[in-house]
Amino acid sequence: MRIISYGAYVPYRRLERATIAEALGTPAAPGTRAVASYDEDATSMGVESARNALANVPPELAPEMLLYATSDPGYLDKTNATAIHAALGLDPSIGAYDVVGSVRSGMAAMQLAGSSPVRTLVVRSDIRTGLPGGADERDGGDGAAAFLFAPPDAGDAPAQTRALGRGAATLEFLDRWRLPGERASHVWEERFGEHAYVPLAQAAFADACKSAGLTPEELDHVIVTGVHSRAVRVVSKTLGVRPDAIVDSLTATVGYTGAAHSGIALADVLERAQPGQRIAVLLLADGADALVFETTDALNAVRPRRTVADQLAAGVGGLSYETFLTWRGMLDREPPRRPDPVAPAAPPSLRHEAWKFAFAASRCEACDERHLPPARVCAKCGVIDRMVTERMADVPATIATFTVDRLAFTPSPPLVAAVLDFDGGGRFRGELTDVDPATVKVGDRIEMTFRRITTAQGVHNYFWKGKPVRT
Numbered sequence: 441m442r443i444i445s446y447g448a449y450v451p452y453r454r455l456e457r458a459t460i461a462e463a464l465g466t467p468a469a470p471g472t473r474a475v476a477s478y479d480e481d482a483t484s485m486g487v488e489s490a491r492n493a494l495a496n497v498p499p500e501l502a503p504e505m506l507l508y509a510t511s512d513p514g515y516l517d518k519t520n521a522t523a524i525h526a527a528l529g530l531d532p533s534i535g536a537y538d539v540v541g542s543v544r545s546g547m548a549a550m551q552l553a554g555s556s557p558v559r560t561l562v563v564r565s566d567i568r569t570g571l572p573g574g575a576d577e578r579d580g581g582d583g584a585a586a587f588l589f590a591p592p593d594a595g596d597a598p599a600q601t602r603a604l605g606r607g608a609a610t611l612e613f614l615d616r617w618r619l620p621g622e623r624a625s626h627v628w629e630e631r632f633g634e635h636a637y638v639p640l641a642q643a644a645f646a647d648a649c650k651s652a653g654l655t656p657e658e659l660d661h662v663i664v665t666g667v668h669s670r671a672v673r674v675v676s677k678t679l680g681v682r683p684d685a686i687v688d689s690l691t692a693t694v695g696y697t698g699a700a701h702s703g704i705a706l707a708d709v710l711e712r713a714q715p716g717q718r719i720a721v722l723l724l725a726d727g728a729d730a731l732v733f734e735t736t737d738a739l740n741a742v743r744p745r746r747t748v749a750d751q752l753a754a755g756v757g758g759l760s761y762e763t764f765l766t767w768r769g770m771l772d773r774e775p776p777r778r779p780d781p782v783a784p785a786a787p788p789s790l791r792h793e794a795w796k797f798a799f800a801a802s803r804c805e806a807c808d809e810r811h812l813p814p815a816r817v818c819a820k821c822g823v824i825d826r827m828v829t830e831r832m833a834d835v836p837a838t839i840a841t842f843t844v845d846r847l848a849f850t851p852s853p854p855l856v857a858a859v860l861d862f863d864g865g866g867r868f869r870g871e872l873t874d875v876d877p878a879t880v881k882v883g884d885r886i887e888m889t890f891r892r893i894t895t896a897q898g899v900h901n902y903f904w905k906g907k908p909v910r911t
Contacts, residue, residue, distance in 0.1 A: 441554045441733045442590040442599035444501055447492030447744035448707040449485050449565075449584040450694055450751040451476045452874040452907075455759045457578050463761040464573045473695030475759055476567050476582035478767040478851040479873055479891040482510040483520050484902065486565035487527040487890040489584035489700075491833070494528070494561070495745035501597065503588060504558035506536040509549040511699050512567045513540045514892075514900050516620065523902055524563055526797035527890050529831050543667050544725040546699035551729070553589040554603060560589045566698035569768050570624045577624075579669060581695020585703030598738040600710065603731070604718065605652025609640040610727040616667050623769065630670050637671035638678070641728040645679055648720065648730035656680035659732070660717040661687050661709050665702045666724025675724065693752055708748040715739045754910045766851070778849040783899035794829065799888060799904045801866055802827035810866035837862040837886045837906065844877045860886055860906055873905040885909040 454472040461468035476485060486508060494503075506528075508521035521536035530536070539549045546564040553560035565584035570576025590597035615633045618625040627633075641664075649656055656662075662685045664676045669691070676686050687709055689701075697704060702723050709719060715737045722730045765771035784796075794800040795813050802814035805828060809820035812832065817824050842858035849855075856872040858880075872880065873891060886906040893901045 441603035443601045444588045445742040448704045449489035454757040471692040473581045482565040485584040486563040489586040493586035503561035505560045507549040509539045509545040529798035547729045564700040564703040566700045568698045581697045583697040601733045605732040607644040607647025607730040609644040633668040634671045641675040644728035644730040652732040661719045663705045663721045781894040781896045783897040799833040812868040839884045874907040
């Protein structure tokens with residue numbers, strides 16, 4: 441498991457579990473869960489995690505293949521990884537593939553990438569919820585993680601980790617399931633899941649340690665996560681590892697993020713680990729998977745743009761339970777009395793793919809004027825077809841002016857529209873997100889984020905919004 445770079449994405453919003461209890465009159469639980477905003481889904485969060493992971497990767501180590509894992513795909517039939525591929529501005533020669541449909545798919549993508557003959561970017565992303573008042577709603581969470589793997593024989597790549605061992609145990613049993621189109625999972629009785637999972641996890645972990653040539657006591661960090669929280673707790677106490685080696689699974693602050701979760705926890709550990717430490721990851725989902733690897737002297741030679749700790753610190757609570765239900769589609773509310781959004785048509789989306797997904801502007805070679813959206817005719821000097829393409833997704837901007845619109849259509853009113861002046865030139869009129877309408881002001885620094893603008897007629901309309909720079 442030769443990891444070149446890594447990064448995670450934790451949404452800005454938090455829902456206190458006590459807020460759920462207060463609304464439903466149920467016993468309160470401690471902690472918070474991360475909540476994807478109304479304009480986020482697993483695809484858009486996957487883009488943000490990948491941007492975080494690739495921010496400091498040199499061009500010669502760019503991905504050569506992309507694998508996307510989630511239990512909550514935006515589309516069936518259509519490949520979701522292609523939207524991530526387009527948003528990252530990857531070369532068309534790079535293949536992009538889905539490994540979707542189950543929580544275990546996240547670990548599957550990691551194992552496939554670990555043995556891939558080319559540099560492979562794994563994006564793991566999920567939105568997890570349940571029926572109101574249920575344990576899945578309370579304990580779930582939303583987030584994403586991304587890892588760039590080097591091929592096994594790429595000796596010159598500055599890999600931050602090396603593989604030591606792995607183990608797996610697979611068994612068909614009915615513990616958790618969800619039919620296509622259903623909003624929440626069905627879960628069998630807890631004791632049955634514990635009965636099934638514990639021996640599987642112990643066997644997979646023992647095999648991984650044996651193949652690594654290590655005893656459990658020699659591990660420095662052990663991550664145990666899974667779809668069955670009770671089995672995870674029991675297994676964590678029976679592995680024979682040092683108590684201080686069991687790492688914080690982040691379920692108290694982020695919640696359990698399904699296919700993404702062990703990836704987020706691993707990114708958090710790598711940010712704090714030292715070279716030469718041994719790390720084990722154990723996932724309980726339709727069996728168990730265990731990986732053991734060691735960090736190298738190149739650890740953190742390529743740092744993510746933002747650490748997990750930074751994102752946890754930047755999160756904001758206070759989200760109401762009614763808003764959470766609305767964003768999850770569990771509470772239908774009357775929409776603004778404006779025309780409903782329409783789906784983007786396929787031909788113009790294809791023609792403007794570089795603008796719509798990669799946020800690529802054009803700069804005039806004659807007078808250096810930058811155009812957003814890109815243009816063939818320069819608005820300043822009038823020359824035609826003398827433009828070079830410039831990707832703007834990572835260029836910061838400043839609010840030149842803005843308006844708070846309480847009538848425009850948005851699932852979460854009011855809508856904040858702004859005119860942004862980008863560093864180095866170029867003006868863009870667009871929407872802000874993750875922003876407080878009461879505190880936004882001219883001069884605020886803004887960065888761009890990939891979001892799902894609307895969903896209409898079964899089509900997700902992805903584009904870019906601005907959000908305040910917080911860390």
